[in-house]
Amino acid sequence: MTFDAALVAAATIRRAGLDPRACSADDAVHQLQLAHVLLDGGFDGVATLAEALAGGDHGLGTVDRLDGELVVVDGEPWRVDWHGTAELMTPDTRTPFAIVSTLDSPITRRLQDVDLDQLKIIVEELVDDAGAIASVRLEGSFSRVLVRSVKPQDPPYRTYAEVCASDEVRWEHIPFYGVFVGFRFPELEPGVAIAGLHLHGLDNLRTTGGHNYELHVRDAKLSVGVSRDVVMHLPDKSMMDLLETPPMIRATQRALLRRGPMTLQEIAGHLEISESEALSRINWLGDRGFIQELAGGIGGLGGEPRWRINLHTQGAKTTPKIAALLNTL
Incomplete structure (x- = not known):
């Protein structure tokens, strides 16, 4: 391992x-x-x-x-x-x-x-x-x-x-x-x-x-x-390594793990990428249920939407391949 x-x-x-x-x-x-x-x-x-x-x-x-x-x-x-x-x-x-x-x-x-x-x-x-x-x-x-x-x-x-x-x-x-x-x-x-x-x-x-x-x-x-x-220490089989995640996407995961919930602008600024690229990565992670949108900001207090990592994903958007892997955990 x-x-x-x-x-x-x-x-x-x-x-x-x-x-x-x-x-x-x-x-x-x-x-x-x-x-x-x-x-x-x-x-x-x-x-x-x-x-x-x-x-x-x-x-x-x-x-x-x-x-x-x-x-x-x-x-x-x-x-x-x-x-x-x-x-x-x-x-x-x-x-x-x-x-x-x-x-x-x-x-x-x-x-x-x-x-x-x-x-x-x-x-x-x-x-x-x-x-x-x-x-x-x-x-x-x-x-x-x-x-x-x-x-x-x-x-x-x-x-x-x-x-x-x-x-x-x-x-x-x-x-x-x-x-x-x-x-x-x-x-x-x-x-x-x-x-x-x-x-x-x-x-x-x-x-x-x-x-x-x-x-x-x-x-x-x-x-x-x-x-x-x-x-x-998360082994290969664990949540964060369920997919052969592209390195650019993995960098976004790491940023959210380190820094907690972030807005689109904060993700783009932290990773030094455009907001359109940040949105593309957010969509990739969101489609697989790996992140969750906090629509009302942190604590529902308003402000720009933020995204955070899901530590355990069972979302409806999970693909059959990911769902099968998750069910083995």
Whole structure:
């Protein structure tokens, strides 16, 4: 699998008002694939773990065919299968979805007698920025944890919610000694990421773990890293690469991804092209449902019409070829 480097850069989502110079590559959280693709049933691996983990040594995700929960601890990718058994994965294992970061110079706290709801409040207090992404590591002893995994799936795939309703397996550990790693995401564009605190765990003996549902800390160290930059790595199969899009059209997509909704005049000025050429590109993207017109301007407050990128397209103007590809996501 190859990544379009320019498209990856274009899909970087930053909190509004943040100075881009404050976001270095070391600060970034890297996410492979848009969340909606996984939730809609995109369970086939699109990258190797070696590729996915190039962005960090701390994280979570899943592996090919949704075959268990992925837990990345200190650069090691472990899978917890539906039997609750942990296994170290090889670098060539494929993954459909993963999120990683480098947890450098985190804020740390010692926690005692804390449940999951209290943990969420503490993380929010440490981050102190509703628009930031928090990388979270919680390591120590727990009086109780409830975790889960799912059975591997076969095509044709159902949605993630349907899989969890029928093929999820939960188990309880009393007590539990180990580490939970994950992220707290803010609300982003629909379908981009999963908001809230999401943790996967692994015991100290590296024998079991899973996706966390409930926990109660007995005595543990909490480490929180704060990032305001999330880089979306979109594989060839994903929304932005569904077509062999002409380079000039791709440049227009990148402009809208980077800058948000733009008027015809703004697109032409940014790309240094004529308004007639900008309109031609808008029509090309619009006919395929890749962009949406905001007729009343931003927020319906009036002004010139603006266009924005659709992250997931199911429009009536979608051609049969594109519709068939979209239905595979």
